[in-house]
Amino acid sequence: MPPIKKVTLLGADSKLGPAILQALLSANFTVTVLKRQSSKSSDDYPGHTTVKRLPDDLPLETLTPALQGQHALIASIKGSQVAIQQRLATACVQAGVSRFIPADFGSCDSSSPLTQELVPLYKSKTELREYLQHLATQHPSFSWTSLVCGHFFDWSLEFIHLWPHERRADILDDGETRFSISTLSRIAEATARILLKPAETGNRMLYVQSFCVTQNQIIGAYEAVMGRGWEVRRFESGGFRDEQKAKAEGGEVEAVEELVWYLGTVDADWRSREGFAMELLGLEDEDLGEAVEGVVRRL
Numbered sequence: 154m155p156p157i158k159k160v161t162l163l164g165a166d167s168k169l170g171p172a173i174l175q176a177l178l179s180a181n182f183t184v185t186v187l188k189r190q191s192s193k194s195s196d197d198y199p200g201h202t203t204v205k206r207l208p209d210d211l212p213l214e215t216l217t218p219a220l221q222g223q224h225a226l227i228a229s230i231k232g233s234q235v236a237i238q239q240r241l242a243t244a245c246v247q248a249g250v251s252r253f254i255p256a257d258f259g260s261c262d263s264s265s266p267l268t269q270e271l272v273p274l275y276k277s278k279t280e281l282r283e284y285l286q287h288l289a290t291q292h293p294s295f296s297w298t299s300l301v302c303g304h305f306f307d308w309s310l311e312f313i314h315l316w317p318h319e320r321r322a323d324i325l326d327d328g329e330t331r332f333s334i335s336t337l338s339r340i341a342e343a344t345a346r347i348l349l350k351p352a353e354t355g356n357r358m359l360y361v362q363s364f365c366v367t368q369n370q371i372i373g374a375y376e377a378v379m380g381r382g383w384e385v386r387r388f389e390s391g392g393f394r395d396e397q398k399a400k401a402e403g404g405e406v407e408a409v410e411e412l413v414w415y416l417g418t419v420d421a422d423w424r425s426r427e428g429f430a431m432e433l434l435g436l437e438d439e440d441l442g443e444a445v446e447g448v449v450r451r452l
């Protein structure tokens with residue numbers, strides 16, 4: 154497989170996008186940001202980033218020429234945007250782009266039947282992956298990689314039930330279950346490294362982490378860095394899951410997010426997964442205390 158040098162990113166202004174852009178530039182890729190004509194975000198990206206604006210509905214007839222000459226495309230838009238991503242993949246095939254990284258970057262493992270049952274978003278991610286598998290079989294010059302990273306460690310702390318300002322947190326059961334979790338910079342670094350090793354990473358789901366820790370360890374690290382104790386509220390995980398599942402089925406959006414929190418906490422230890430790619434990508438665990446210090450500094 155030819156080396157990947159020119160990379161297009163769609164979703165540079167998502168939660169994860171700026172970190173991915175930075176990692177691509179640091180790894181010396183030539184980067185193009187693709188965005189909608191009506192996007193309100195500034196075109197002032199770091200480095201020598203090229204910007205291409207396309208009609209808002211991203212039709213195939215504009216996507217394919219925009220991707221000509223590119224080697225890889227990364228989508229960092231919402232994972233639920235399946236139709237757009239199918240079109241992106243088709244445009245990759247037509248333009249000769251050899252690697253597509255879809256918007257997985259999951260808190261949870263989208264290939265897990267439990268995850269798909271509890272959160273429909275992950276069924277969408279799986280449907281997209283099946284489409285990509287099909288395309289890759291039909292067109293051997295096309296390949297994909299999905300990256301699963303666990304919860305974002307340093308994005309919305311509320312989402313992972315940590316409230317540093319109020320020095321309080323929620324835990325499931327005894328807070329001793331280990332789960333993989335990643336900083337935005339780790340996810341971005343892993344994404345860039347996938348593109349540096351195209352032959353080894355093609356047509357696979359890969360799993361990475363900053364560290365695999367317990368909720369108690371995370372809270373302990375915040376207490377150590379902030380120098381004060383936290384209040385902890387406990388939930389029994391099975392009861393929590395059933396209650397949120399019922400609410401989600403009744404249409405409550407927040408309950409879906411709670412189920413993502415649950416899954417990414419009780420079923421997210423990637424270390425034994427076949428696609429656990431830390432060694433393959435030359436990555437080592439980060440230091441939990443240092444990562445917490447970074448978050449607290451930015452609070």
Ligand SMILES: NC(=O)c1ccc[n+]([C@@H]2O[C@H](COP(=O)([O-])OP(=O)(O)OC[C@H]3O[C@@H](n4cnc5c(N)ncnc54)[C@H](OP(=O)(O)O)[C@@H]3O)[C@@H](O)[C@H]2O)c1
Nearest residue numbers: 164165166167168192194229230232256257259260304305
């Ligand atoms: N593991 C975790 O804890 C976690 C947490 C959050 C997200 N994620 C994952 O991270 C990835 C990014 O998600 P996100 O929530 O960060 O995304 P997001 O913030 O909703 O994405 C916004 C970006 O998508 C672009 N965009 C929105 N709609 C578009 C459309 N119709 N066509 C083209 N571009 C469009 C926006 O560009 P404009 O400038 O045009 O608006 C912006 O750059 C997803 O795979 C998601 O599942 C993981």
